[in-house]
Amino acid sequence: MARLTFKGGIHxxxxxxxxxxxxxxxxxxxxxxVFPLVQHIGAPAKPLVKKGDPVLVGQKIAEADxxxxxxxxxxxxxxxxxxxxRLTATGRMEEAIVVANDNEYKKIEGFGQERNYxxxxxxxxxxxxxxxxxxxxxxxxxxxxxxxxxxNEEKIEYVIVNGAECEPYLTSDYRLxxxxxxxxxxxxxxxxxxxxxAVGIIGIEDNKPDxxxxxxxxxxxxxxxxxxxxxxxxxxxxxxxxIYTLTGRKLNSQKIPxxxxxxxxxxxxxxxxxxxxxxxxxxxxxxxTISGDAVAEPANYRVPIGMSFSEIVEAAGGFKTDxxxxxFGGPMMGIAMYTYDIPVTKTASALLGFVxxxxxxxxxxxxxxGKCHEYCPLNLMPSQLQMFGLHNDYExxxxxYGLECCGCGCCSYVCPAKRSLTQTIVRTKQLILxxxxxxxxxxx
Amino acid sequence: MSGMFxxxxxxxxxxxxxxxxxxxxxxxxxxxxxxxxxxxxxxxxLLIILATVLxxxxxxxxxxxxxxxxxxxxxxxxxxxxxxxxxNLPVSVPIWMAxxxxxxxxxxxxxxxxxxxxxxxxxxxxxRVFLLISFTSKMSSxxxxxxxxxxxxxxxxxxxxxxxxxxxxxPLGQLKAGETVDLLKLFVGHVGGTIGETSTLALLLGxxxxxxxxxxxxxxxxxxxxxxxxxxxLFGGKGFDVNYLLGQILGGGLILGAFFMATDYVTxxxxxxxxxxxxxFLGIMTGLFRIVGTGPEGVSYAILLGNLLVPMIDNLTRPxxxxxxxxxxxx
Numbered sequence: 134m135a136r137l138t139f140k141g142g143i144h145x146x147x148x149x150x151x152x153x154x155x156x157x158x159x160x161x162x163x164x165x166x167v168f169p170l171v172q173h174i175g176a177p178a179k180p181l182v183k184k185g186d187p188v189l190v191g192q193k194i195a196e197a198d199x200x201x202x203x204x205x206x207x208x209x210x211x212x213x214x215x216x217x218x219r220l221t222a223t224g225r226m227e228e229a230i231v232v233a234n235d236n237e238y239k240k241i242e243g244f245g246q247e248r249n250y251x252x253x254x255x256x257x258x259x260x261x262x263x264x265x266x267x268x269x270x271x272x273x274x275x276x277x278x279x280x281x282x283x284x285n286e287e288k289i290e291y292v293i294v295n296g297a298e299c300e301p302y303l304t305s306d307y308r309l310x311x312x313x314x315x316x317x318x319x320x321x322x323x324x325x326x327x328x329x330x331a332v333g334i335i336g337i338e339d340n341k342p343d344x345x346x347x348x349x350x351x352x353x354x355x356x357x358x359x360x361x362x363x364x365x366x367x368x369x370x371x372x373x374x375x376i377y378t379l380t381g382r383k384l385n386s387q388k389i390p391x392x393x394x395x396x397x398x399x400x401x402x403x404x405x406x407x408x409x410x411x412x413x414x415x416x417x418x419x420x421x422t423i424s425g426d427a428v429a430e431p432a433n434y435r436v437p438i439g440m441s442f443s444e445i446v447e448a449a450g451g452f453k454t455d456x457x458x459x460x461f462g463g464p465m466m467g468i469a470m471y472t473y474d475i476p477v478t479k480t481a482s483a484l485l486g487f488v489x490x491x492x493x494x495x496x497x498x499x500x501x502x503g504k505c506h507e508y509c510p511l512n513l514m515p516s517q518l519q520m521f522g523l524h525n526d527y528e529x530x531x532x533x534y535g536l537e538c539c540g541c542g543c544c545s546y547v548c549p550a551k552r553s554l555t556q557t558i559v560r561t562k563q564l565i566l567x568x569x570x571x572x573x574x575x576x577x
Numbered sequence: 578m579s580g581m582f583x584x585x586x587x588x589x590x591x592x593x594x595x596x597x598x599x600x601x602x603x604x605x606x607x608x609x610x611x612x613x614x615x616x617x618x619x620x621x622x623l624l625i626i627l628a629t630v631l632x633x634x635x636x637x638x639x640x641x642x643x644x645x646x647x648x649x650x651x652x653x654x655x656x657x658x659x660x661x662x663x664x665n666l667p668v669s670v671p672i673w674m675a676x677x678x679x680x681x682x683x684x685x686x687x688x689x690x691x692x693x694x695x696x697x698x699x700x701x702x703x704x705r706v707f708l709l710i711s712f713t714s715k716m717s718s719x720x721x722x723x724x725x726x727x728x729x730x731x732x733x734x735x736x737x738x739x740x741x742x743x744x745x746x747x748p749l750g751q752l753k754a755g756e757t758v759d760l761l762k763l764f765v766g767h768v769g770g771t772i773g774e775t776s777t778l779a780l781l782l783g784x785x786x787x788x789x790x791x792x793x794x795x796x797x798x799x800x801x802x803x804x805x806x807x808x809x810x811l812f813g814g815k816g817f818d819v820n821y822l823l824g825q826i827l828g829g830g831l832i833l834g835a836f837f838m839a840t841d842y843v844t845x846x847x848x849x850x851x852x853x854x855x856x857x858f859l860g861i862m863t864g865l866f867r868i869v870g871t872g873p874e875g876v877s878y879a880i881l882l883g884n885l886l887v888p889m890i891d892n893l894t895r896p897x898x899x900x901x902x903x904x905x906x907x908x
Contacts, residue, residue, distance in 0.1 A: 140899075145590070224584075301590070373899065385900035458583045464590040471581040490583040491591045497652070498694045500596055503847035511899040514847065534898035542588030549596045556586040 137336075138364035139374045141510035143543050145367050145465075147340070148302040152424045152431040157308045159435050160448050162234055166439030167219050167476035168194060168205050169227040173268040174275045175201030180230055186213045191244040191415050194230050197263065203276045203479075204266035207232060208417035208437030210239040222461040222468055222481035229476070232439065246413040250323050258323060258410055265409030266416045266479075271295060271370070271399030272462055274480040277406065280398070281327055283391035289328040290394040291380055294321055294403050296337040296344065297363055297370030300463025303483050305420040306400045308433045310337070310344045313404065314351055318358065320403035323410050325357055328396065333358040334379050340365040367465060368541040372397050374510055386537045401482070419482045423449045427456035427486035442473045442484050456486035457493070465542040497550040505544035505554055511537050515544035515554040522561035527568075536562055596693075600653035602792045606783035607660050607837065613779040614772035618668035622772045625666055625675050630659030632679030640688045654693050658682050661701035664773020664833060665877070666708070667719050674712060678704040698884045699841045702834075702877050709877070719747050719769040748828030749873035758824040774830040784836040796852040797845060797859075798835040802826060804860025812868055831863065834876035844884040851887075851894035858890075859883045 170177040178195035188194055188207045195205035211234045219229040250258060263278035283289060294317060298306040310317055321333045335352075337345050339362045348360040363369050363378055373384045375397060382393045390397050398406070401420065408414040419438055424431035429450030436445060442461075446452070460467040461481045473484060505515035513534055521530040530536075535558060544554040615622045637655040641648040662678050682704035687696045709716045747769045748758045762768055766776020773780075787793045806826060815821040826832070839845060839859055846855050859879045866875020897903045 143592075145592075377899075383900035385898065388900075456582060458589060460589050465588045467587055467589065469582070469584045469587075469589060471584050473582075487589070490585075490589070492585050492589050493583055494591060497596055498692065500599075500654075500694045500842050501847060502599070502842040506847055506896065507849075512896045513898055514896060516847075533895070534901060537898040537901060540587070545588050546590060547592050547594070549592075549594050549599050551591060551595065553586070555588060559586070 137361060137378045138366060139369070139378050139510060141508050141512065141543065142366045142368060142374070142541075143508050143546055144365075145301055145546065147365075148424065148426075148464075149304050149307070149340070151302065151426075151428075152422055152433055153304045153307055155304075155308070155432045157305075157312055157420055157433045157435050160440070160445065161236075162209065162437055162440040163444055164234075164441055165214060166207070166209050166211075166232045166234055166437060167229050167441070168207065168232065168439045169219060169221045169229040169476065169478055170195050170205065171221070171223075171227045172205065172274060172438075172478040172480055173203040174273065175199065175203070177228065178202055178205045180216055180228075182213045182230065184213055184215055187211070188213060188232055189239050189241045191241040191417060193264070193266070193415075194232075197266075197276070201276055201279055203268045203274075203278075204264060204415075205230070206266045206415040206417050206438075208439055209234040210237050211235040220472070220475055221478060222470060222475050224468060224470060243413055248411055248413060250319075250326060250410050253326075253410070255327055258327060261410045261413075262406055264415065265405065267402060267405045267409060268416075268479050269399060270401040270405060270419070270479060270482065272466065272480055272482075277398065277402055280391075280396060281324065283389075283396070285391075286328055287330055288394055289331045289391060289396055291376075291396070292321065292324045292328055292331045292333045293375060293379060293395060293397045294333070294335040295370050295372075295375055295397055295399045296335055296341075296348075297375060298341075298400070299338060299365075299367045299370040300465055300467075301367070302424045302485050303422050303463050304424070305422045305433055305482060307341055307344060309404055309420055310341070310400055311347065314344070314347055316404035316407045317348070317400055318351055318355070319411055320398075320405070320407035321358060322355075323406055324396065324398070324403070331357075331394075331396070335360045336363050336375055336379050337361070338363050338365040338369055367543070368510060368539070370399075371510065371539055371541055373539065386539075416479065419477055419479065421445060421477060422483045423485075424483075425456070425460075425485035425487050427452045427454050427488045429453040436477055438477055438479065440477050442475050442477060442481075445477070445484065446473055446486075452486055454488045456488060458487045458490040460485040460487070465546070466540060494551045496552050499550055499552060502549060504547045504549065508543045508547045510541060510543065511539060513538060513544075515558060516552070518561070519552060519554045519557045522557040527561070527565050530561055531565065536565065538562055596654070597652045599792055600657050602787060602790045603657050603837070604653060604660060606786045606792075607657075607664065607773070609779035609782045610664055610773040610776060610833070611660065613766050613776040614664065614668075617766060617775060618772055622663075622668050624672065625668060625670065625772060626660065626663040628672050628675040629663040629666070629679045630656055632676040633659035633662070633683045636680045636683040637688065640684060644688075646692075652693070655683060658687070658700045661699075661773075661837060662704050665701060665705040665771050665830065667716065667771050669718055670708075670712075670715055674708060674715065678708050681707050694843055696843055697887075698881055699838055699844045702838055702881055702884075706877050706881060719750075747873065748824055749867065752821060752824050752828065753867075753873040757820045758828060760820065760823055760827070763824065763827045768828070770828075771830065774833045777827045777832050780832045780836060784832075787836070787840075793836065793840040794852075796849060797839050797856045800853045800856025801835040801839055801859045801863075802831065804857040805831065805863050806860075808861055808864030809868065812864065814868075825867065829867075829874050830876040834863075834880055835859075838876075839880050839883065844887060846887050846890045846894065848891065848894040848896055851890045854890055854894065855883055855887065858886065
């Protein structure tokens with residue numbers, strides 16, 4: 134069978150060998166746990182605790198505020214020390230609940246209770262996902278209960294598990310799928326209960342043949358689940374690329390996957406759905422990859438949300454060489470930070486330390502080579518869009534589909550003149566969207 | 578934890594390919610043709626190459642100094658221009674003319690229009706045509722003095738051509754006069770012409786390297802050569818005459834032009850569709866110049882004309898984003 138793929142995209146050094154053979158190991162936190170109220174797209178969660186309150190593992194310490202928001206669950210037991218601004222991996226200071234760990238890990242009642250999702254009602258399933266505070270763990274952080282509640286659930290034809298993990302260096306999804314595949318399959322079955330007219334597809338890049346084999350073996354008797362091998366190419370795990378590759382349907386920025394009959398969730402999110410619904414375990418832990426050429430012992434850890442990355446760096450033997458750059462997330466779309474004393478959140482699940490900052494290069498003039506266009510998975514003309522952005526020509530930017538940019542970074546990666554294409558385009562897009570939001574809210 | 582780490586927006590990794598590495602690749606790809614030119618036409622060819630390259634590099638340096646602009650970070654784009662210009666000159670041109678060509682290419686065509694990436698014509702070709710128009714006889718004289726019993730000195734001066742007394746008549750000239758050409762000699766390049774255009778073999782070697790390094794794609798060269806071949810087949814008046822068709826393709830500047838000049842990033846369309854349209858346009862124009870026109874050659878004119886159409890082609894082939902319908906002009 135021909136390998137499934139899409140047009141554009143890049144083949145890039147993936148660095149996964151550094152950590153792909155390191156099994157997931159548990160880490161216990163030493164210091165305080167920090168739970169920012171914004172760990173998702175949408176409104177900040179509303180705190181349910183105040184300074185001095187005792188908290189338990191699995192306790193909801195902040196609740197979704199509004200239709201697009203998510204609960205925050207404590208990952209330890211202890212006492213609320215304060216609610217204060219803390220730096221997060223988004224680069225912003227966010228209001229956060231700081232919990233002093235009592236190291237007893239006392240759990241709330243019902244934590245870990247088995248439930249048979251085959252007899253649960255759809256409402257019960259959605260409520261369990263919402264209560265567990267699950268958001269898209271691939272980095273976007275869109276609240277999962279909202280995603281699982283589309284307008285016409287009977288029109289959903291594909292429920293897709295994104296197991297591409299196309300970002301270089303990241304191996305947490307790989308380890309999860311390899312070590313705990315039953316969670317992925319269980320989570321997918323739960324979603325298929327919600328969408329009765331859909332087939333489930335697990336899409337995995339073909340650089341993970343062991344996972345593909347295992348998943349195929351485990352789903353051999355599931356007639357509603359398919360496992361598909363995808364050609365390894367960045368950004369195969371991008372929502373639009375993945376949907377197109379698996380279904381041939383094309384999504385643009387003006388639509389959501391549900392509009393074209395698809396629901397897409399990343400592997401870690403699907404596992405979280407399984408744990409929340411079938412095991413009554415809310416989202417308290419993340420699997421993180423710590424890697425990069427500066428890290429002494431790259432590894433994959435299961436850590437509580439709220440734990441500081443500096444403790445994780447320490448567990449990984451620290452840095453063998455002083456890094457020039459620290460990235461939270463993958464090197465293509467992650468966020469660089471000046472410090473790593475930052476809590477693990479639902480959207481920050483990897484730390485990469487690089488000896489050399491490859492992006493610290495001098496920009497030169499565009500030589501019109503057209504590589505940015507050739508490798509753009511969305512068929513945009515990034516060199517032109519950058520010009521429109523630099524000249525604040527928003528009208529032309531929009532007319533040339535600038536708002537379609539998904540920020541994958543391919544254009545900046547391939548540019549021989551090392552121009553900051555993605556950076557300018559993403560910023561311009563954000564400016565335009567902000568302006569649109571402003572005017573629409575003024576009218577209301 | 579001491580010190581701060583670099584902060585910048587994603588992506589945090591960059592491909593090893595740079596403007597400089599691309600220019601280096603082009604230079605490497607032109608070396609076989611340049612070496613063959615020196616072998617074919619003697620050491621004087623090397624002198625011409627040095628003259629154009631030096632004049633290009635020095636012109637660019639002086640321009641930047643004089644205009645108080647940051648001096649070009651030695652990206653070798655001026656070397657490429659100089660090299661291409663030399664390969665497009667007959668070996669017999671006076672040195673001052675070669676130097677003048679280099680100055681024209683860099684100063685007038687490249688720097689005055691904004692430097693690298695802004696020139697609307699290929700600088701080397703524009704300079705060639707400038708010289709061709711200004712000094713027609715010197716620029717189109719390919720004849721070499723015949724030596725009855727050539728010694729080493731003659732060989733160094735006049736190259737391999739003197740050995741068997743090949744006259745400087747270019748293959749295209751012969752075809753235009755209705756003669757046939759020796760295809761093997763033509764393929765190897767043991768014929769008259771400009772310094773770098775004669776050896777199809779050497780040029781294809783270089784082109785293969787550029788294709789392998791993904792510096793160029795086949796879209797422009799192939800659509801160019803194929804459309805020209807079809808034009809020659811239909812309107813050449815010879816029908817399916819292999820000697821004539823291959824002579825037209827291998828002779829003259831078509832191979833050099835198609836692989837090394839028409840593919841110039843700055844002056845060719847950016848979209849795949851645009852590149853194919855551009856190639857076809859060049860093929861037709863070259864056919865018109867060579868077959869309908871009075872002169873035997875037309876590659877330079879065709880490419881320069883094509884250069885002028887690039888903004889229009891780019892505009893016509895504006896890509897539509899993945900998953901979107903075309904946005905009409907003016908909405």
